[in-house]
Amino acid sequence: MDLSERQLQILQAIITDYVENAEPVGSRSIAKKYDLGVSPATIRNEMSDLEDMGYLTHPHTSAGRVPSDKAYRLYVNELMKKKNLSAKDKRMINDRLSASRDEFDRTIRHAAELLSEITHLASFAMTPATNEETISFIRLLPVDERTLILMIVGESGNVTNTTLRLNVPYTQESLELLSKNMTVSYKGRTLDDVLKGEIIHDVGSDIEALSQLRGSVMPSFLRTLEDMLNVNLYMEGMTNIFNLPEYTSIDRARDFMELFARKDWFTQKMLARDDGVVVTIGEENDTMKDCTLITATYHVDGKLVGKIGVIGPTRMKYDEITSIMEYLTNNLSESFRLPGSTGDGNSGDKKQKK
Amino acid sequence: MDLSERQLQILQAIITDYVENAEPVGSRSIAKKYDLGVSPATIRNEMSDLEDMGYLTHPHTSAGRVPSDKAYRLYVNELMKKKNLSAKDKRMINDRLSASRDEFDRTIRHAAELLSEITHLASFAMTPATNEETISFIRLLPVDERTLILMIVGESGNVTNTTLRLNVPYTQESLELLSKNMTVSYKGRTLDDVLKGEIIHDVGSDIEALSQLRGSVMPSFLRTLEDMLNVNLYMEGMTNIFNLPEYTSIDRARDFMELFARKDWFTQKMLARDDGVVVTIGEENDTMKDCTLITATYHVDGKLVGKIGVIGPTRMKYDEITSIMEYLTNNLSESFRLPGSTGDGNSGDKKQKK
DNA sequence: GATTAGCACTCTCACTTGATGAGTGCTAAC
DNA sequence: GTTAGCACTCATCAAGTGAGAGTGCTAATC
Numbered sequence: 072m073d074l075s076e077r078q079l080q081i082l083q084a085i086i087t088d089y090v091e092n093a094e095p096v097g098s099r100s101i102a103k104k105y106d107l108g109v110s111p112a113t114i115r116n117e118m119s120d121l122e123d124m125g126y127l128t129h130p131h132t133s134a135g136r137v138p139s140d141k142a143y144r145l146y147v148n149e150l151m152k153k154k155n156l157s158a159k160d161k162r163m164i165n166d167r168l169s170a171s172r173d174e175f176d177r178t179i180r181h182a183a184e185l186l187s188e189i190t191h192l193a194s195f196a197m198t199p200a201t202n203e204e205t206i207s208f209i210r211l212l213p214v215d216e217r218t219l220i221l222m223i224v225g226e227s228g229n230v231t232n233t234t235l236r237l238n239v240p241y242t243q244e245s246l247e248l249l250s251k252n253m254t255v256s257y258k259g260r261t262l263d264d265v266l267k268g269e270i271i272h273d274v275g276s277d278i279e280a281l282s283q284l285r286g287s288v289m290p291s292f293l294r295t296l297e298d299m300l301n302v303n304l305y306m307e308g309m310t311n312i313f314n315l316p317e318y319t320s321i322d323r324a325r326d327f328m329e330l331f332a333r334k335d336w337f338t339q340k341m342l343a344r345d346d347g348v349v350v351t352i353g354e355e356n357d358t359m360k361d362c363t364l365i366t367a368t369y370h371v372d373g374k375l376v377g378k379i380g381v382i383g384p385t386r387m388k389y390d391e392i393t394s395i396m397e398y399l400t401n402n403l404s405e406s407f408r409l410p411g412s413t414g415d416g417n418s419g420d421k422k423q424k425k
Numbered sequence: 426m427d428l429s430e431r432q433l434q435i436l437q438a439i440i441t442d443y444v445e446n447a448e449p450v451g452s453r454s455i456a457k458k459y460d461l462g463v464s465p466a467t468i469r470n471e472m473s474d475l476e477d478m479g480y481l482t483h484p485h486t487s488a489g490r491v492p493s494d495k496a497y498r499l500y501v502n503e504l505m506k507k508k509n510l511s512a513k514d515k516r517m518i519n520d521r522l523s524a525s526r527d528e529f530d531r532t533i534r535h536a537a538e539l540l541s542e543i544t545h546l547a548s549f550a551m552t553p554a555t556n557e558e559t560i561s562f563i564r565l566l567p568v569d570e571r572t573l574i575l576m577i578v579g580e581s582g583n584v585t586n587t588t589l590r591l592n593v594p595y596t597q598e599s600l601e602l603l604s605k606n607m608t609v610s611y612k613g614r615t616l617d618d619v620l621k622g623e624i625i626h627d628v629g630s631d632i633e634a635l636s637q638l639r640g641s642v643m644p645s646f647l648r649t650l651e652d653m654l655n656v657n658l659y660m661e662g663m664t665n666i667f668n669l670p671e672y673t674s675i676d677r678a679r680d681f682m683e684l685f686a687r688k689d690w691f692t693q694k695m696l697a698r699d700d701g702v703v704v705t706i707g708e709e710n711d712t713m714k715d716c717t718l719i720t721a722t723y724h725v726d727g728k729l730v731g732k733i734g735v736i737g738p739t740r741m742k743y744d745e746i747t748s749i750m751e752y753l754t755n756n757l758s759e760s761f762r763l764p765g766s767t768g769d770g771n772s773g774d775k776k777q778k779k
Numbered sequence: 780g781a782t783t784a785g786c787a788c789t790c791t792c793a794c795t796t797g798a799t800g801a802g803t804g805c806t807a808a809c
Numbered sequence: 810g811t812t813a814g815c816a817c818t819c820a821t822c823a824a825g826t827g828a829g830a831g832t833g834c835t836a837a838t839c
Contacts, residue, residue: 313682449831788833801820
């Protein structure tokens, strides 16, 4: 049972109005503001039908109507039109991103900042990495007689390091040997694979000092690998949500903030999402049932993907925000393209349900 | 004009009660709960005097009294006694810290976690570093033909790195040469010094490729140095404050959260504080005038200092919290001591005003 | 002179009441 | 199918009320 043209118009009007004012919208104000050529009474009848079909809800008898998740879904899939960014926003994005184009992390961080500034929502960005990231090399660097740095570098240029203090001094040679040794053992393997798989014991354990050093380093190696899964995640504008009427209750604000304290959990959640612009609304999320989450992917050399996203209440300007994110990710992919390559990296605008 | 013994008793009772219940305390409840041997009326008279002297305030005519910053200051300096930690807390601290004793960053992060769990306040911890940190070496590591990692290591084992993408390919040799080159130029110099000083141009610029590479790397080098000033700062339990009656107003909660979004500012603030256990109360802080901030320092090999701290409303359990922090920092300093060294690293308990 | 009992006074808080206004749902007329 | 009209519902606000907690003052007491 499809919606009639008029029903769609009314629904769109309600969504537009509610997104703007955050208050239940009544039949009379729709009739006044949006020129639909019918009286409030007619609109009331249609609204009642829309409610029966699950597109609207009713906080209480005599409040106006509020769009449901289902309504937003319909809006995102069918109704909304792409918005053009303002010249000011475009300029801002171009300027800020080009300022640090040669540094991955910084560019990504700037992207998150931009996103939260423009949308006035909470945003995040992560450097390109996946569960399938493979190890490129492992390096142990001396600091002082007992202190050393363990560094793991992924294929994508992701780096994680930790500073270790050993109980016994090490020698420069054993350090270099172990670096090479470990690189040989783990190069090309994915993080998941190494974490779940057997630890490789049998390499070069003929030398006493080496195997001792190895024993001290291994536990930290594994823990650091785990950290590496949690890539570089930048979060920005978390406090923006305090300005929204949805979060004037301290409890909801707390819940919101607590979600983001668990960075590792959050990262895994986001990594699991599909490519392209993905919108999940309210109940479609397993946690955060009153939030909408929009993620988009950018590409490096047309292959590796990183993600950016915004989080806010289901009441948000879907059209503007998805357009901004599309522009932003295209811009990012553009600047991370190898000169000469052409691939557009499958940046299709899917908007699909998760 | 000193306070009489009885006035001190009453003030202490008011503080104890207020810290516990977060509600203005009246003369009658003091007389009932604390056995001072005088009637409410006498207590009222004393309270009135204490208010004249600035130790108490009055939200409105017929509420009870609330301790002022000045009262807390007196309490911290003179009245409070050291608390013994519960066996449970001690065990928890020992267990959790020893689990990752060989890794700096992880241990520090665990310390922050512990602190916020035990105190139910917001906490932070930073790895040892100061504005006087000196550069130990600089390393450039290849990732792919245009991508490389720039890594700066400080004397204390602090590492900062960034992934760069160049416009033109580089050669392995030029990379190694530049690494050595830069290390020679900057080794032993402090971050501040390098950031403020002249950029050194004249080293090895006879080779064309090298000077080009250098030109691409330098801007990032300086930006990354700045990052390094902002050490590793771990924040934990920010959402704890939502449970406090002081922060049920969304505005105050927002202000609080926004303070910590500015990590670099916060780091600099904390680095500037004295060694030992330092308590600054309310107005004594230039920002956060309704917060109390307690920091403490731990030592590595008896020299380098790192900081941990808690932040909360001025109404907090000063005696417990300072005791916990003392125990925790002693424990940290202990595990970061070079085997054989003895220095206790000046871990005096100063409690001084900033 | 210090301490205390007594009492009037102040202020907050929770609760009630009534008026107002926005909005719906139904019915009957167009 | 559309619309006007009207009764009904519910949230919100302001004003009013009583209870409770606490102070500040005064006069009596130790």
